[in-house]
Structures are given as C-alpha cells and as structure tokens.
Amino acid sequence: MKPVVRIAGVIVSLAAFAFVGRAIYRSLDGLQQQLVSPLFLFAVAGSVVAYAMILQVCGLAWHRLLTAIDYPSLGIGQALAIYGRTQIYKYLPGNVLHMLGRYRLARSAGASNKALAFAQIAELLTILLAAAGISALLARAVLANALQERGINDPTLVNILIVCGIAVLTIGATMIVRQRMAGTGLRAFGAVAVALVFYALFFIGSGLLLAALCKSISSAGGVPELIGIGAAAWLVGFVVPGAPGGLGVRETVLIAGLSIAGLPAAEATAVALGYRFVTTVGDALVAMVIMLLEFKK
Incomplete structure (x- = not known):
C-alpha cells in the first residue's frame, strides 16, 4: 500500500499547488496590495516571533x-533544543525527517528506544486529536456553510460528521496507546492527557496568529472559527503523505475556509501566504537560535 499512498499524496499535493496557483493568478492585483499593506506586514513580523514562542x-x-x-x-532544556532544531527538517521531502532527526538526537542524548517510540506514537495521536477536536468544535459553521453551498442544508448531518470523526480518532488512539503503554502505569496516561492540553494550546495560539493576520486586512470572520480553520488546515496538511510541512495542501484549505468565512479571494490568499511565511520563518528562527547557542558553548 505504501506506493499507492505515496502516489495519492503526490496527486493531492499537485492538485493543491494548482489550486493555490490559480487563486494567486485570479487575485493578483488585489493580492499585491494586501501583501504590501503596512499593517499586514507588521502583523506578519510580530506573528513570526510569537509563533517561535x-x-x-x-x-x-x-x-x-x-x-x-x-x-x-x-x-x-535538552528536549526543547532537540525539538526546535529538528522542526525545520519537516520542510524536506517526505515530511517525516523532523521525527527521524528528533529520534536520533534524543537517542544520542540518552533517551531509551522505548521512551522515544512511545513519545512518537503518543505525539502523533494526541496532536491529531487536538487538531481534529478544535477544528470540529470551532469551525463547525464553516463546514455547515460549505455543505449548504452544495445543496446540503442539514445541521444534523454536520453534527454526525463531527461526532463520528472525533469518535473514530479517539477510539483508534485509545486502542493503539493502550497497546503501546502496557506496563507503564498511570504516569503514561497522565502524560498523554497533559500533552493533549499542550497541543490544544498550541493550536489555539497559532490560530490566534492566523486571526491576527486576517484582522489586519479584513473584518470578516469570527476569531473562534478562524482558529478552527487554522487547525483544520494544519490537520489536512499533516495527514497528506509527502507534502513537506503540508506545503500547498494547508494553503488550499486555508484559502477555501477563509473564503467561506467571508474573506474576499485576495485577502484569503494573502493570509494563507502570510501564514505560511510566519510558520516557516518561525521554525527557522527557533532552529537558528538553538544552533547559535550551541555554537557558542
């Protein structure tokens, strides 16, 4: 199945790039004005530092x-240094090298294979659950509007889709984690719960940065639904195989979601591109600071 999944990922990524390219071309004049807006540029610069934090x-x-x-x-301190230094690797082809690099550096620093395997699996499951939960709870109205535009005007269907999605993810996460945590005791379950809260805070924080970018050029969209759209874009970009850092896929979801939320095409495209700049440069900034500090030691 791996070649099939990889090919499917490539197809989705190419389609996403085509969508983003078309959006840029169709709103080129308005996009240029938004990208040079002083308030928008100030929001982007501030968001880079905030995202790094x-x-x-x-x-x-x-x-x-x-x-x-x-x-x-x-x-x-060691864990933060390893995590921050390897985050930039996710922009390399494959979208998994940051995990491999983190595993290698942490193993060299003394972490056990059992701990690293548990941390990797639990991280994937908790971060996916956090993203899915926030996007479902906060971007529900966007999903309802998207279905309504296609002639499906049934709130019950939206609720069922959300509940089923979260239920499937939760059941799958529980089954896998229970198998992997046999014999580790309640401390492992407590760690998963704490990690879930941390990741939820991350998506809320990064979603607020997305909202700040939106509000710097448009008054459309409520802050909660913008946070939900950001989490949904991250989730889809993460699960598509082979898209480095969700490149193209995340922007596609952002442009579509922000457009449904009420932003004009030019503003939605500018925000998607600005958010990509914020997250990429933010990751690079953290890696550069860590490597500089290590060089000075």
Whole structure:
C-alpha cells in the first residue's frame, strides 16, 4: 500500500499547488496590495516571533511524553533544543525527517528506544486529536456553510460528521496507546492527557496568529472559527503523505475556509501566504537560535 499512498499524496499535493496557483493568478492585483499593506506586514513580523514562542509548547508536550517512560533521561532544556532544531527538517521531502532527526538526537542524548517510540506514537495521536477536536468544535459553521453551498442544508448531518470523526480518532488512539503503554502505569496516561492540553494550546495560539493576520486586512470572520480553520488546515496538511510541512495542501484549505468565512479571494490568499511565511520563518528562527547557542558553548 505504501506506493499507492505515496502516489495519492503526490496527486493531492499537485492538485493543491494548482489550486493555490490559480487563486494567486485570479487575485493578483488585489493580492499585491494586501501583501504590501503596512499593517499586514507588521502583523506578519510580530506573528513570526510569537509563533517561535508558541512552538515551545509542542516541545514541552514531547518532553512530557518522553519522561513518562524513562524520567529523567532528558532535561527540559535538552528536549526543547532537540525539538526546535529538528522542526525545520519537516520542510524536506517526505515530511517525516523532523521525527527521524528528533529520534536520533534524543537517542544520542540518552533517551531509551522505548521512551522515544512511545513519545512518537503518543505525539502523533494526541496532536491529531487536538487538531481534529478544535477544528470540529470551532469551525463547525464553516463546514455547515460549505455543505449548504452544495445543496446540503442539514445541521444534523454536520453534527454526525463531527461526532463520528472525533469518535473514530479517539477510539483508534485509545486502542493503539493502550497497546503501546502496557506496563507503564498511570504516569503514561497522565502524560498523554497533559500533552493533549499542550497541543490544544498550541493550536489555539497559532490560530490566534492566523486571526491576527486576517484582522489586519479584513473584518470578516469570527476569531473562534478562524482558529478552527487554522487547525483544520494544519490537520489536512499533516495527514497528506509527502507534502513537506503540508506545503500547498494547508494553503488550499486555508484559502477555501477563509473564503467561506467571508474573506474576499485576495485577502484569503494573502493570509494563507502570510501564514505560511510566519510558520516557516518561525521554525527557522527557533532552529537558528538553538544552533547559535550551541555554537557558542
């Protein structure tokens, strides 16, 4: 199935790039005006620094999962340094090298294979559950509007889709985590719960940055639904195989979701491109600071 999944991922990524390219072309004049707006540029610059700080929440979640198995193999400072340094690797082809790099560096620093395997699986499941839950709860109105535009005007259907999606993800996560956590005790379950809260805070924080970009150029869209759209875009970009950092796929979901939320095409495209700049440069900024500090030691 791996070649089939990989091919499907490539097809989805190419379709996403085509959609984004078409959106840029169709709104080129308005897009240029938005991208040079002083308020928008100020929001982008501030969001880069804020995102770099918010990213540390994910590092804390990963550290909590690690120490649930073989505490105290890594200190918080070590874990944050490893996490921040390897985040930039996700922009390389494959979208998994940041996980492999994190595993290798943490193993060299003294973490056990059991702890790293648990942390990796639990991280994937909790971060997906957090993204799915926030997007379902906060972007419900966007999903309802999207279905309504296609002639499906039934709130019950929307609720069923949301509940079923969260239920399937939760059941799958519980089954896998229980198998992987046999013999680790209640501390591992507590670590998963804490990590889930951390990842939820990450999506809320990064969603607020998306809302700040939106509000710098348009008054359309409520802050809660913008946070939900951001989480949904991250989720779809993450699960599509082979898209480095969700490149193209995330922007497609953002443009579509923001357009449904009421932003004109040019503004939605500008925000999607600005948000990509914020997250990419934010990841790079964290990696550069960590490598600079390590170089000075």
